[in-house]
Amino acid sequence: MESILKIENIAAGYGRVEIVKGISLHVSKDEIVSIIGPNGTGKSTFLKAIFGLVKVFTGNIFFDNEDITGLKPHQIVKRSMCYVPQDNNIFPSLTIKENLDMGAFVRHDDYSKNIEEVYGIFPLLSGFKNKKAGELSGGQQKMLAIGMSLMLKPKLLLLDEPSAGLAPNMVDEMMKKIELINREEKAAILMVEQNAKRALKISNRGYVLSMGKNMYEGTGEELLNNKDIGKLYLGE
């Protein structure tokens, strides 16, 4: 399958401090790809660099065969890539419905069908359309954050730790939703995950990062069965 995202050896960071020190990666149009690695290794910084939130020093980012290196988030969003940050990813004083409206802010057509679709994927949310998002539980807020990003029918979703802070049964639920979104909404998914095992189980492929660089790459299964990775990152 053709790749939707192709990253060639990018370096990125804050100010002049280089955090991402040469990462290459690609995601195909129908894939779920996970990024795992120790804390503070630059996983979040890497996602932010793809999305134009952090300065890219060298290297190139191609999205849908177009060079998007250095574009601003609002330009990238218009090309149908969405990013869901790890936290502070909803508007607490807006209602669920208003949050979804904001997700569709750049659209000028009628998106009411799309809202119904999101409620279809997250039926929990449709129960309190007019409730303030800040009053939802942590898990519901994460669902809403992903729901917002679906309002733009993204070709690629970047998810930063979608299961962080969730109760164990909610983690499984979240992984199922991600699979569902990948299958039904035809969105490729690139996600960073601490729950490495669970993430790799639903992933086509995975990358292990360390100190801002690629360490390993393989299919979900290969990485799950790799002894070194198991010891280092999967908590075995």
Next chain:
Amino acid sequence: MPQLIINGIIMGSIIVLGSIGLTLTYGILNFANFAHGDIMAAGAYLCLFFLGLNVPFVVAVILSMCITAGLGILIDWCIYRKLREKTSVVLLIASIGAALFLRNVVQLIFGPQLVYYSSEIQMAKKLPFGIRIKPDEIFIIAASFLLIIAVHLFLKRSRIGKAMRALSDNMQLAGVIGIETEKIIFWTWGLGCALAAAGGIFLGLEVQLRPMMGWDVLLPIFAAVILGGIGSPYGAMAGGMIIGISQEVSTAFINPAYKSVVSFMILILVLLIKPSGIFGKKERLA
């Protein structure tokens, strides 16, 4: 007492109009705009200018609101926009500079003396419960009420209005989902300063015009914003009414000369007991 409550509602309406803009820009840009009071004064004097040209009062109000909106946008464009990357203290000091500048321009053009919109003496109408109210005051309450309803509909229904509330919640996320934040900030200044102009004009109508009028009303406005919760327009509406009414009612017990102490005390109490305010989610101070 009913009379004091009516007086409180009049002052409350004026404070609410001033505080909506302040709370929105405070919430979004994270700095306390000390020039907001002087923006109100500028609006009030613009109205005086138009009345001098024999423009009908309502038209003069609308024209002043539009021009003050432009003035607010211009100040943001020329001064604050360039300082957004800096700390909020830098912006705060810049806003004090803008306040002094505006006040001196007003004083230069219109002079330091007290002025009234009209020299006519109005007869107060007598209502039940011994309430006396002047036609101007009925106008202030009615017009403020209409403006507040309009703001409410705008914030709740319109795309730009919702985006303003979103920015006030989380500016970074707004950028991430593709909202062009600078555009929304632009509209926010326009809305906030237009309302401030209306507040300033109504203050001039109720009391009188003085170059210092905006600076003097800044304390109750800040008290209203912090009481309501920084960044919350609905909090500002509630906070403004509470401050206005408590100031006026307090005159039954203390010397009216000290009524502004009431806003100061409410401000201190809120900061000590519930710094995030009634509707606030953030605890922030300049």
